Amino acid sequence: MAENTSRRKHQSAGDGPPGLHAVEKPKNASFALKSLFTYLGVYKIPLLIMLGISIVSTVFAVYGPRKAGDATTEIFNGLMRKIGGAGGIDFGKIGGILLFVLGLYLISAVLRLVGGLITAKIANTVTFNLRRDVVDKIHILPFSYFDKTLQGDTLSVITNDIDTINTSLNQTLTEMISSITQIIGFLIMMFSISWQMTVIAMLTLPLSFGVIMIIFKVSQKHFNGQQKHLAGVNGIVEENYGAHTVVKAFRGEGRAIENFDKSNVKLYKSGWKANFFSSLMMPIMTTITNIGYVAVCVLGGALAAKGQLDVGNIQAFIQYMRQFSNPIMQLSQMSNQLQSTLAASERVFNFLAETEELADSENAVVAGTIKGDVKFENVKFGYVPENTIIKDFSTDVKAGQKIAIVGPTGAGKSTIIKLLMRFYELDEGAITIDGVKLTDYTRSSIRSAFGMVLQDTWCFNGTVYDNVAYGRLDASKDEVIAAAKTAGAHHFIKQMPQGYDTVLNEETSNLSEGQKQLLTIARAVLANPSILILDEATSSVDTRTERKLQEAMDNLMKGRTSFVIAHRLSTIREADMILYMGWDGLEEKGNHKELLALGGKYAALWNSQFAV
Secondary structure (H helix, E strand, O other): OHHHHHHOOOOOOOOOOOOOEOOOOOOOOHHHHHHHHHHHHOOHHHHHHHHHHHHHHHHHHHHHHHHHHHHHHHHHHHHHHHHHOOOOOOHHHHHHHHHHHHHHHHHHHHHHHHHHHHHHHHHHHHHHHHHHHHHHHHOOOOHHHHHHEOHHHHHHHHHHHHHHHHHHHHHHHHHHHHHHHHHHHHHHHHHHHOHHHHHHHHOHHHHHHHHHHHHHHHHHHHHHHHHHHHHHHHHHHHHHHHOHHHHHHOOOHHHHHHHHHHHHHHHHHHHHHHHHHHHOHHHHHHHHHHHHHHHHHHHHHHHHHOOOOOHHHHHHHHHHHHHHHHHHHHHHHHHHHHHHHHHHHHHHHHHHOOOOOOOOOOOOEOOOOOOOOEEEEEEEEOOEOOEOOEEEEEEEEOOOOEEEEEOOOOOOHHHHHHHHOOOOOOOEEEEEEOOEEHHHEOHHHHHOOEEEEOOOOOOOOEEHHHHHHOOOOOOOHHHHHHHHHHOOOHHHHHOOOOHHHOEEOOOOOOOOHHHHHHHHHHHHHHHOOOEEEEEOOOOOOOHHHHHHHHHHHHHHHOOOEEEEEOOOHHHOOOOOEEEEEEOOEEEEEEOHHHHHHHOOHHHHHHHHHHOO
16 A cells, blocks of 8 residues: 555545445536546647647548549540540549549558557557556545445446546547548638538538537436446446345345346436437438538539539539538537546546545654554544544553453444554544554554454455465465464365365355455464454354364464454453443453453343353
8 A cells, every 4th residue: 555655645534424325426527528638648749649640641531522523524624625526535634633532542541540559559558547546546545435435336437437438539539530620621622612602511510519519418417327327236236246145045136126127227217318319419410411411502503504613623512511511420429429438537537536545644654563552542533523433442552462342233343443553543532552653653564563354254366375375475385384274274275176276266155254264364374463453253163163263363362462352252251451342432441350340241241141
């Protein structure tokens, strides 16, 4: 995380309430467009080259009909000379003109190919950088962001939204430049032939653009809704796939399908409306263009009858007129993709603009060898200001002590650990380690002093060896095996098909929950931390394995400051200090014998588990 921290200037971390909701979208598209242009601006030279190539290619293509019109004029004049007995058709001159036109079209095609290759390179590099920055951003977001944001929404940003941007840049960037250049080129050539005919043709433009703007405005909100509902569908699919066992166990298939259908219907309606309004552009544009085309043909015929225009120029103008609508129609067709890109860009750059973790202070020091003295001084914290969970919490932990934290669910046991790891910033008070405030250490260095084993196991797709070695990547093979033995995992690992080289599948379904927990404990053993945190670390193993594991954990905790969150009180009776967290904060503190003698809530909890 330190590497990512150095790449950005961090902002203050915002508070986030527990719960889930979609990420708020930007108020308008200007921020997203500006940010996208910033990414493209890195490639100014390639973009200028691509722009120049596209313009030259289009100019050659635009000039072709005018030159081809000279051939038509030559044929017509030759026929007139032949009828008048003054000569005939000069096929050599006509052939030269046609070869010249063919050369223009070939050069234009080659230039378009080169421009397309440059565009593809730029588009894929930009999307590569976007994905990299999004993943980097994930690692520097505060925990409050993950508390309030759907996992599927973030995944949709990385996949669907960035793919939409990539597709748009690849398919529309060059075409847009070409279409705009064609419109300008056609106008210039048409004015050079007849300003009267051009004015007639131009009368249709305001109407065309008016229609485009109206439809664009109406359809844009539906494209925004389409991207939002797509993220919702992805979130539901991801949630149901990950929790399919729970869904089946509680016969929730019907509810899952119902929830999916509701989101899918919203996606269908927004997508249908967006594409319906966008699809109106083509037939309306075609109708408007045909009206202008008829008027131009009538005027052209009148000018030709008066001898004010050559036949070839009329033919070239008609060809320009017919082609003039093509780039406009192409731009209207691009509107679907452009609107989807605009909505996707809003979501991507809104994500990249999320508030990041609070930066390390300028005077923050790198933690060296940590002894493990921990002190909580009047700590106050709440996930939201109006709901304080930790109230005036104070305790003093000496290096090497084993501290157990017990109490009802939701009383703040895990929150104490999260504050110690600096996953969240305190509202009031202070936490010190070895006499130094937690905020005076660099975040990365102080976290490296902790080893953590959670109730929820986490193993990744890879070998068993890689999963254990994740605790310390520079560890030798002997050290990895020794850590597995200490955690009691070596025996079952050796019984696996390829032993330590066995590959865990994506869902790690080829391991039991207990086996996965043993691997995570072995990972913590290998990390050799100064401070150890165990959050229900033995909750997923059977009683026999728990006894063996408890011996290994007792050996591991010797000489280390250890914080143990446990519901099984038998595992913490030898703790140096037991903290009972109740709804009113820290309610009881002492060792096992002292708390039993006190006869308070801890004693009641103990008796509820072990009374005969």
